[in-house]
Amino acid sequence: MVAGRSGRSTRGAVSRGPGSLGHGRAGQPGWPAPDGARWPVDLGDGGIAGAFSSRLGGCSTGPFASLNLGFGVGDEPRAVEENARRFAAAAGFPSGGVATVGQVHGVAVLPVTGPGAAGTADGLCTDVPGVVLAIGVADCAALFLADPVRRAVALCHAGWRGTAGGIGPAAVEQLALRFGSRPADIRACVSPCIGACCYEVDMPVIEAFGERAAVWLPARPGHARLDIAQSNRLQLERAGVPAARIAVAGLCTACHPEWLFSHRRDHGRTGRMRAALWLR
Numbered sequence: 001m002v003a004g005r006s007g008r009s010t011r012g013a014v015s016r017g018p019g020s021l022g023h024g025r026a027g028q029p030g031w032p033a034p035d036g037a038r039w040p041v042d043l044g045d046g047g048i049a050g051a052f053s054s055r056l057g058g059c060s061t062g063p064f065a066s067l068n069l070g071f072g073v074g075d076e077p078r079a080v081e082e083n084a085r086r087f088a089a090a091a092g093f094p095s096g097g098v099a100t101v102g103q104v105h106g107v108a109v110l111p112v113t114g115p116g117a118a119g120t121a122d123g124l125c126t127d128v129p130g131v132v133l134a135i136g137v138a139d140c141a142a143l144f145l146a147d148p149v150r151r152a153v154a155l156c157h158a159g160w161r162g163t164a165g166g167i168g169p170a171a172v173e174q175l176a177l178r179f180g181s182r183p184a185d186i187r188a189c190v191s192p193c194i195g196a197c198c199y200e201v202d203m204p205v206i207e208a209f210g211e212r213a214a215v216w217l218p219a220r221p222g223h224a225r226l227d228i229a230q231s232n233r234l235q236l237e238r239a240g241v242p243a244a245r246i247a248v249a250g251l252c253t254a255c256h257p258e259w260l261f262s263h264r265r266d267h268g269r270t271g272r273m274r275a276a277l278w279l280r
């Protein structure tokens, strides 16, 4: 399952050599510099808006400088609240409309109809305009899914565990079951996350994927480098989302300390970015 070693390939896995990002996307530029506190997320013009935060434009200091949006990471709570207001203002959503979940690196995707804490899960979905789905990340990917036809959205937190469990396909399934979405109508975006350049994992992680599709790059024996973004893109494609409707940000959190927090780069003492997605 790891390119260049055993020569065997786990069914459902894709191996890639160094320098290949696969599926015709080699050389695809990453997102440009953030627009201050946020990157706008292009989900088409179906009355659906999304944003991903940068670390710019906040009021936190030290390892949390400056736009830390994570509570419970050691930062001053009042600073995080002020940062949340600034991100909402920059992204253009009401900060009181935000729905969150207690993230546990699982694959549950909860339906929500209003703001507030929705429970324990790693994904949210809604068809209610004005409800702002939000998750926090600091190396894991945020998966934005938008169906402009049935007017429904889902937002997921996908680290290696969520990716190994298939949270992207689970969200596609929830959109279909709850709102009648057809996968072919869905537009998706994979946020900045830790890249294969900086994310070596060991055998327990590799084995956790089992038959689940993943994109690996070679590493030292007993290890592989996991491409979280491309693994999620591949899984969404296999779940029926058209390849042309899946965008990958192409920015590694660990490689961009000027814009992004990274749990691995900063040895756990760092801030969190936030992804937000809503129907206008």
Ligand SMILES: [Zn+2]
Pocket: 194, 195, 196, 197, 198, 252, 253, 254, 255
């Ligand atoms: Zn990197």
